Amino acid sequence: MTQPPTRADVVIVGAGTAGCIAAEILSRDAGRRVLLIEAGGLAPTPEELVLGRLPVGPGSPRVRVYRTTEGLAVPRGRGLGGSAAVNGGYFLRWHHRDVDALVAAADAPEVFSSASVADAYDVLDGGRCGGGSMSVHTVGDDDLSLAVTALESLLRTTQGSPVEPPWPDTGWMRVRTNRRDGARVTTWAAFTEPALRRPNLMVLTGTPVQRIRARSNRVHSAVTDVGEIVAADVLLCAGTFGTAEVLMHSAVADPDVFGRYATLGFGEHREMFVRYRVDDEVRTAAAEPPRIVLPTVGHTDDGCEIRFYNGDFADHIGGVQPSLPAVGVVAMTSTQRGVMRLDGAGRMRIELPGLSADDLVTMRRWAEGVGQMLTDTSMRGIVDPDSVTIDQPIATSQHACGSLPIGTATDALGTLGDIGGLRVLDGSLLPRSGRSGPHATVAMVALRIATVLSAGAPGSRLP
Ligand SMILES: Cc1cc2nc3c(=O)[nH]c(=O)nc-3n(C[C@H](O)[C@H](O)[C@H](O)COP(=O)(O)OP(=O)(O)OC[C@H]3O[C@@H](n4cnc5c(N)ncnc54)[C@H](O)[C@@H]3O)c2cc1C
Known part of the structure; x- marks a missing residue:
């Protein structure tokens, strides 16, 4: 793309697990212009996706490394595919008990019910036999x-x-893994890439969104260093740390609207x-x-x-x-919370939860x-x-989630407080740290919310 667009109907911030699913589903309507904005670069090569190797070590261009106050490096995937492009490839559903808690927290059966959650997992992992859009297989002998x-x-x-x-x-x-020919399958490859021929779906890489601008308590634009992109709806899919960072910078610029997001808690395994x-x-x-x-x-x-x-x-x-x-x-079920905030120089400070x-x-x-x-x-x-x-x-599992939990910080569709048109769709939304790793469930939640938004349920209509 040579000239970055200045306007879209829906801007999606972050092309990771959640953002790639949302981009595909929301661009099915040819009349909706969807712009997916990613801070990092292009999708990884097949070699970088080999399941047994995680490109997260020192100097890897595939990650952004955040530092915790105790000096631990916490890498997050950067570039098309997000953390799924660098992760361990373990793709397990939550337990029924965790799903029940999610359904109760969301309190919106049209978005999350036991049946619709099971169906969404089936789409992703193919159910008992495996497969599905994420090409999920049980590990072999x-x-x-x-x-x-x-x-x-x-x-x-x-x-x-x-x-x-x-x-x-x-x-x-x-464990079940999302893999094809020994390589990780990302939601970029499974969802967005096959949809790129749609003229209403645009992708902008190498462009970190700095903050969100609101007008009269409604989202107005995403601010980047190549300009401001005006949108009727913005979906934050920048991951638990990335989404928090965008909201915190928005809070510095506009404390009246975003001030409540200046400090956020989160869960971790x-x-x-x-x-x-x-x-x-x-x-x-x-x-x-x-x-x-x-x-x-x-x-x-x-x-x-x-x-x-x-x-x-x-x-x-x-x-x-x-x-x-x-x-x-x-x-896995610890209720201890970590803390994220910006320091005086505007850098993210991450304190991992205790035990x-x-x-x-x-x-x-x-x-x-x-x-x-x-x-x-x-x-x-x-x-x-x-x-x-x-x-x-005590190390971290790189599973930070739950900074803006469904049912507490957002409604069932990820709407943030009373800021019209601003939603969160990524790992930030998980209402608890589940008994399994988060990847499959982040994808399932994004799939459910994007599907309901795309269908234009009452009160959730996108342009
Ligand atoms: C090393 C590692 C190993 C893991 N292993 C497993 C595992 O085996 N099993 C499991 O269940 N879970 C695992 N996880 C966790 C799992 O991968 C994540 O929970 C999941 O991918 C999160 O999806 P997400 O959409 O919330 O964010 P991400 O997939 O992280 O996507 C966020 C995207 O937003 C982009 N972004 C960030 N800030 C901005 C900005 N300001 N502007 C524009 N774009 C931005 C990022 O570059 C990234 O592409 C692992 C994570 C890591 C890091």
Whole structure:
């Protein structure tokens, strides 16, 4: 595109998981001019999408790295496809219990009901058989490292059969991944790219939206450094950090309208690692190309996810210091909140949520249980039993969400407070940190809202 447009009916800010779905669905109406604006560059190459490699290491052009107050780097995908272009490729639905909470929070059965949520997941993941627009497949036996194969045998003996797709539940299960020919499938490739021939769909890359301008409590335009783009409706899909940043800069310029967004909380899945050393002979025998990062998970009754990673993160992420293979223990249902705000220089300050004493006790109990699995006699010859340690530092899962939860900060269609025409459609909307990772659910929520908006339900008509 040579000349950036100055006007559109709908501007979508951010071409990540949610933005790409919204752009395709809203541009089905040929009379609606939809402009998708992305801060980063073009879509990744097939090599960059190889599932076993995450281009999120130091210097990667595929991410923007935010820093937390405790010094952790939190990368987010940048460029067409957003975080799905760089993520681990785990694509699991929320549990029924989490969906029930979303349906209750939204309190709008025409947007979210148990049936419409299940249908939307089916569109994305193909239901029980897999497939769907995101080409979702259950991880196969040959995707497992020797250690995870042995751990699965132990799980089968002690816990019984795995939970069958498509709904995760308490128990253990193989992960489902969004992949084709060994590469991640993004919503850019699945939704927007095939729609590019539509003359009413425009895409602008390399153009960060700085802020939103409103007039008389109605959205007026998206302000970029190549000019202002006037729109009747603006959908914020810049991800939990990106959307917060746009709103915070809007609050600096116009505190009367946006002031309430100057500070925002958010949820995260914090993680503790149980490390182990693989027996030398096994390590030599297993020197193969990197597989998927995370093939198998366990979900506990008390809201933890146990992640049986295939190996060391350094096998998957360039520039990361080699460490040891790990099993992660994650507090998925923690209610602790982090904080985002701008500092005096206008930079995002991100404070990760803490963990309550109860969360820590639960995580440590499961970490000790994982330690017992790793030292079980059935693991002899694979895991060195003297090497098992529980890491003290608590890491993040890169799953920040819920800064503008449906039913609290927005209505069921993501409308922000009383600012007419301004909606949020991305991970910011999730009303809780679900028992599974967010990717499938961010996509499902965007699919539902965009579908209802596109159909022009009463009170939700777009131009
Ligand atoms: C390294 C990593 C691994 C992950 N692994 C998994 C996993 O295996 N399973 C899982 O369920 N979840 C995973 N996630 C989380 C999941 O990918 C995200 O929750 C999901 O993709 C978020 O979608 P989104 O639409 O909210 O935002 P994103 O997909 O992040 O999209 C936001 C887009 O907006 C753009 N943008 C930001 N600011 C602006 C601006 N001012 N103007 C214009 N554009 C802007 C960004 O460049 C980006 O393209 C992972 C995330 C990361 C970062």
